[in-house]
Structures are given as C-alpha cells and as structure tokens.
Amino acid sequence: MSIKAPRGTKDILPSEVPQWQMFEAKVREVCKLFGYSEIRTPIFEHTELFQRGVGETTDIVAKEMYTFLDRGKRSLTLRPEGTASVARAYLEHKMQGEAQPIKVYYLGPMFRYDRPQAGRYRQFHQFGVEVFGTKEPTVDAEVIMLPVFFFQALGLKEFTLEINSVGCPRCRQAYRQQLQEALKERVPKLCSDCAERYEKNPLRILDCKNEKCKELVQDVPLLTGALCAECAAHFAQVKQALDALGQEYVVNPRLVRGLDYYTKTAFEIISPALGAQSSICGGGRYDNLLATIGGPDIPGIGFALGIERVLAALEAEGISRKAPDVPDIFVATAGVPEAEALKVTMQLREAGLAVDKDYLGRSLKAQLKFAGRKGIKYVIILGDEELKNGQATVRDMQAGSQEVVSLKELAAHLAGLLRGAE
RNA sequence: GUGGGUGUAGCUCAGCUGGUUAGAGCACCAGAUUGUGGCUCUGGGGGCCGUGGGUUCGAGUCCCAUCAUCCACCCCA
Numbered sequence: 057m058s059i060k061a062p063r064g065t066k067d068i069l070p071s072e073v074p075q076w077q078m079f080e081a082k083v084r085e086v087c088k089l090f091g092y093s094e095i096r097t098p099i100f101e102h103t104e105l106f107q108r109g110v111g112e113t114t115d116i117v118a119k120e121m122y123t124f125l126d127r128g129k130r131s132l133t134l135r136p137e138g139t140a141s142v143a144r145a146y147l148e149h150k151m152q153g154e155a156q157p158i159k160v161y162y163l164g165p166m167f168r169y170d171r172p173q174a175g176r177y178r179q180f181h182q183f184g185v186e187v188f189g190t191k192e193p194t195v196d197a198e199v200i201m202l203p204v205f206f207f208q209a210l211g212l213k214e215f216t217l218e219i220n221s222v223g224c225p226r227c228r229q230a231y232r233q234q235l236q237e238a239l240k241e242r243v244p245k246l247c248s249d250c251a252e253r254y255e256k257n258p259l260r261i262l263d264c265k266n267e268k269c270k271e272l273v274q275d276v277p278l279l280t281g282a283l284c285a286e287c288a289a290h291f292a293q294v295k296q297a298l299d300a301l302g303q304e305y306v307v308n309p310r311l312v313r314g315l316d317y318y319t320k321t322a323f324e325i326i327s328p329a330l331g332a333q334s335s336i337c338g339g340g341r342y343d344n345l346l347a348t349i350g351g352p353d354i355p356g357i358g359f360a361l362g363i364e365r366v367l368a369a370l371e372a373e374g375i376s377r378k379a380p381d382v383p384d385i386f387v388a389t390a391g392v393p394e395a396e397a398l399k400v401t402m403q404l405r406e407a408g409l410a411v412d413k414d415y416l417g418r419s420l421k422a423q424l425k426f427a428g429r430k431g432i433k434y435v436i437i438l439g440d441e442e443l444k445n446g447q448a449t450v451r452d453m454q455a456g457s458q459e460v461v462s463l464k465e466l467a468a469h470l471a472g473l474l475r476g477a478e
Numbered sequence: 479g480u481g482g483g484u485g486u487a488g489c490u491c492a493g494c495u496g497g498u499u500a501g502a503g504c505a506c507c508a509g510a511u512u513g514u515g516g517c518u519c520u521g522g523g524g525g526c527c528g529u530g531g532g533u534u535c536g537a538g539u540c541c542c543a544u545c546a547u548c549c550a551c552c553c554c555a
Contacts, residue, residue: 060546063545063546063547114553115552115553115554116553116554119479119553120553120554137554137555166555168553168554168555170552170553170554171479171480171551171552171553172547172548173548173549173550173551174548174549174550175554175555176553176554176555177555180555181555182555183555184555249551249552313554314553314554315554331549331550332549332550332551333553333554333555335554335555336555337555338554338555360555361555362554362555363555364555365555366555388513388514390513390514391513418507419508419512419513419514420513420514420515421511421513421514421515422507422508422515423514423515424514424515424516425514425515425516426515427515428515428516429515429516435514435515437513437514439513440513441513449513449514451514451515453515453516456514456515456516458514
C-alpha cells in the first residue's frame with residue numbers, strides 16, 4: 057500500500073459515521089433549545105486574521121498553522137480554530153446592526169500542525185458556540201451550561217468543570233509584574249520551559265505539570281486575588297449564577313487559556329476517562345477580540361469542544377455506539393435474470409422501502425448468508441417457479457419463516473411487516 | 479520540536495540463539511446441501527515480513543537510516 061491518509065488525519069469510516077451523525081443531531085437539538093443559530097464560515101482565511109485574532113505569540117500561530125500562498129500570492133491559512141472566523145464574519149456582515157446579542161454555533165474541521173498522539177490530530181473537528189454583544193455574567197453561565205447540558209444529553213457521566221478568571225488587560229498586566237516579582241529568585245530552579253515562560257508568558261508557569269515547578273509556585277499570589285474590582289465582581293456573579301443553577305464546578309486559579317484573546321471568564325471541561333489529552337471543552341470570554349481584528353469594542357464569549365475527544369470519552373465510558381443503517385429488505389435471486397431482480401428492487405424502492413440486492417451473481421445460499429450477516433430483516437427470494445405465477449417468497453430472517461406473496465402486493469405486504477416490527 | 483515503544487495475511491498475533499517452499503485463529507470464497515443464512519466439517523484465495531541500505535555463504539530474525547504508527551513531553555480541542 058503506497059498512499060495513505062496524511063499524518064494526523066483519518067478516515068471516518070461507514071461504521072463510525074452513524075455515531076458522528078448522532079453527535080451532530082444532538083448538537084443541533086441542544087443549540088436549538090438554547091437559541092443558537094448555525095453559521096458556516098470558510099475553512100481557510102487570510103493568515104493575518106489568525107495572527108491578529110489568536111495572537112502572534114501563541115503556539116498555534118507561531119508553529120502550528122497550515123499556511124500557504126494561493127496562485128494570486130495571497131497568504132492563506134487552514135483555520136486552526138473557529139472563533140476568529142466567526143468574529144470576522146460578524147464584523148464583515150455588520151451583525152452589530154442586528155438585534156443583539158448574536159448567538160451562533162459551528163461544526164467542522166480545524167487544522168493544526170501538531171505531533172499526533174492519543175486525542176490529538178492534525179485535522180480534527182470542533183463544535184463551538186459564540187455570543188457577541190453582551191458582557192452580562194449570566195451569559196457566561198449560559199455558555200458554560202451549554203456544553204454541560206450537551207454532555208449530559210449524550211449520556212456522558214464522568215467530567216469535571218473548571219473555571220477561572222484571567223482578568224482584563226489591566227489587572228493581568230499588574231498581576232504579571234507581581235508574579236514575576238514573586239518568582240524572581242526562583243527562576244534558576246524552574247524547568248527550562250518555565251524559565252522561558254518567565255519572560256514570555258509567566259502566567260503559564262502556574263499551569264506547568266512539572267512536579268518541581270508545581271512546588272515552587274505553590275505559595276505564589278494568584279490571579280484571582282489580583283483581579284480589578286470590575287473583573288472580580290464579574291467573576292463573583294458568574295459563580296453565583298452557576299450556584300443558583302446547582303451546577304458544580306472547581307475554581308482552578310491555575311487555569312490559563314493559551315489564546316491571547318481571552319479575558320475574564322475561562323473554563324475547561326475535563327474527562328478523566330481520557331489520556332493526556334483530557335480536555336474535552338475549552339472556552340471563555342474575549343471582550344477585546346473584535347477590537348483587535350479591527351472592529352468596534354464589542355464583547356464576546358464562546359467555547360469549542362473537540363468531537364474526536366468527546367466520542368473517545370463516550371467510548372471509554374462504554375456508552376453504546378449507534379449501529380450503521382442497513383437496508384430492511386434484500387432481494388435474492390434463484391435462477392432468474394438479474395435485470396428482473398433489479399426491476400423488483402426498484403419497484404420496492406419507489407414504494408419507499410430500503411432495499412438492496414446481490415451484485416455478485418452468488419448462489420442463493422451465499423446471498424442468504426450475506427443478508428443474515430448484515431442483519432437484514434427480510435429477504436425476497438425471486439425464483440423461476442414463483443415468478444411464473446407472478447409471485448415471490450418473503451423470508452423472515454429472524455424467525456426463519458417464509459411465505460409466498462404476489463408481486464403486486466409485495467410492497468404493501470412488506471410495509472405492513474416492517475410497521476408491525478417496530 | 480524532544481523522548482520511548484511498535485511495524486509479519488483484511489483483523490489479532492506466532493515465528494526459539496539468523497538456516498530450505500513464512501504460520502495460526504478470526505474474516506473472505508467455494509463445496510458437503512445442483513432453490514434456503516446462523517452450527518459443523520472439508521478445501522481455496524490471499525504476504526516484495528513498512529521502505530532503503532549494510533553485515534553474512536544465508537536476514538522476517540542482527541546493525542544503520544528513513545517512513546508510518548502508538549504513548550508521553552510540549553501545546554491544546
């Protein structure tokens with residue numbers, strides 16, 4: 057075998073597609089309940105959108121983008137995430153002129169040039185939601201509750217919600233200095249990654265998994281304690297709203313989002329059933345994103361959730377997969393021309409029945425075996441004997457019983473059987 | 479980008495310290511039953527042993543490289 061799917065990509069095979077369709081149907085159902093409309097944006101955008109929106113210093117922009125020049129020498133990038141595109145569409149179509157807030161969801165592939173591992177792909181799929189035009193803390197609570205509600209609707213049981221506030225540029229800047237001050241002496245003792253983070257993005261040091269770093273930053277002041285009055289009040293109201301709903305959560309002051317655009321509320325949902333890539337949903341508020349990409353000062357909030365990871369979590373929890381669809385009826389031949397069998401097959405389809413037939417010229421025995429393996433409920437046996445009388449045999453594969461039915465009444469007879477079987 | 483594990487039939491895997499034509503189970507196809515599946519039995523098709531180099535009289539087996547894959551770091555969904 058020479059050509060394979062590119063590294064980090066994979067085929068979603070017919071046996072898996074029903075599970076994806078179930079997932080997508082659930083997305084649409086829940087979004088409808090919450091009042092969100094679907095939006096579909098292009099799969100690639102001008103590179104500049106992500107550079108400005110996601111942030112030059114983020115790993116995503118610095119080293120994970122699929123960027124290329126098109127024939128007109130434009131620099132384009134396969135979208136690494138959805139929020140920037142939706143924000144761009146909001147501005148481009150002047151949605152600030154419509155009734156606010158704008159609540160949308162999207163579903164589709166994203167691309168990041170990462171090293172693949174369990175739960176991490178170069179082409180992966182996200183379901184995400186964005187709300188523009190309100191900075192109300194209760195909308196933060198709604199955006200947090202949507203994925204929680206969604207996971208419950210899927211039957212997922214094992215997940216934990218973590219929340220934090222990363223403040224606004226003002227309090228974050230002040231905190232950053234406070235943190236650097238506190239860590240000054242300890243820099244040489246930190247791991248090499250954290251030593252680098254000390255200058256670039258000291259907040260990330262709080263999130264380091266290295267045991268030694270964890271210990272060293274234990275007594276350091278936390279961002280939650282350094283929030284400005286406005287951010288602190290906002291965070292308190294978000295928590296209050298979640299409390300009022302009876303929603304459990306863990307405040308994780310070390311939860312730091314990687315993308316530059318986040319402000320105030322940040323949250324993450326984690327599945328303990330997964331490996332190292334255990335985050336199944338991440339989101340938060342981004343009150344400066346629209347302004348950053350050249351729009352008016354309009355707040356926003358959203359989340360994105362990794363479909364492959366959620367499906368893996370369902371699998372790990374043993375939640376049954378949706379089985380692939382099989383036709384209800386199979387037309388088998390025994391000594392009659394194939395054209396005749398195709399004609400009967402088409403007639404049944406025209407009557408609204410899901411029907412397939414043999415295309416390998418196999419023996420009747422092999423055709424029955426095939427239908428049995430596939431789990432097809434009824435097999436029509438077209439034999440020359442019956443056909444002479446304008447009849448066919450209908451075999452119930454589960455019961456092993458069969459009866460002779462006239463071709464004229466065949467469709468109605470089968471429809472009746474299928475209705476009865478439901 | 480860094481580290482470790484693994485690449486033999488469609489799938490899961492054997493193949494002892496290198497030794498003639500590379501095996502099993504499942505799956506697939508056919509027959510036993512010349513018009514009747516699920517059980518059983520019999521037979522059959524399928525492998526440049528990931529790829530390229532090297533060591534050797536001889537390599538699936540040893541060495542190097544490369545690619546792919548898995549897991550972890552990093553990062554994130």
